[in-house]
Amino acid sequence: MTPEIDVLDSTLVARLQGELDMQVTDALRSALDQALNASGAKNMLFDLRLVSFIDSSGLGVILGRYRRIADKGGRLAFVNVEPPVRRVLELSGVLRISTEFQDEQQAIADLAQGGLA
């Protein structure tokens, strides 16, 4: 599980793939932390199009990184949330503290403007 990570207009864009359970959490956590440290990105956008499964372990990594950016006023956003993953995001309440966008371009433009979640 190597996430594809870009930083565009102060937003870290992570395109994740596969099944996000405890098998991949260490690698995912360090890849995201490294990218956040190197870029100083303010917001985080997760593209979950290729994610077929997520459990509380995978969600913990995303929320742990969100806490880092939230302290500095950063926002969390998602694109391409497929049904099994959506259910977990809904159950956990994550969708209430984040914004879902139609596509990456729209997300990056909105996040760059610093609009409210």
Add this chain to the structure above:
Amino acid sequence: MEFDNFLRIEFFSRPENVGLARVTLAAFAAQLDYTITEIDDLKGAVSEAVSNAIIHGYGNDPDHVVKIVAYLREGELEIVVEDRGYGIPNIDEALRPGVSTVPERLGLGFSFIKSFVDRLEIISDPGKGTRVIMFKRPGSQSSDARTN
């Protein structure tokens, strides 16, 4: 016969086996008439229970054994995830959302399981281990939890 079919698997308490457990149980469950969403829920429940066994039951020590037994009985699936690890000293607290003994764990594992299955029972003996027993019938919506 007390049940119509059963499955028993045992594996080391290693992260790579969480996915194995998930797909194995999903394949076994496919004998009943579950919707895709219900199968996804079962995968989620198994994933949480096995992760709990590895992380909390065995403190991430990879050389212990997690056992799963599943029964099909009169159209209902029962899944038992068992470890012989530390046990849960306070089940009521463990069931409370947002409570975790491990940093950066959400403490949502049991909450998710309760949402995913019809009925959840937890039997734990501190120092001896934990059994997480989950019941799910196709087409049912209800969810509650009992503890022992």
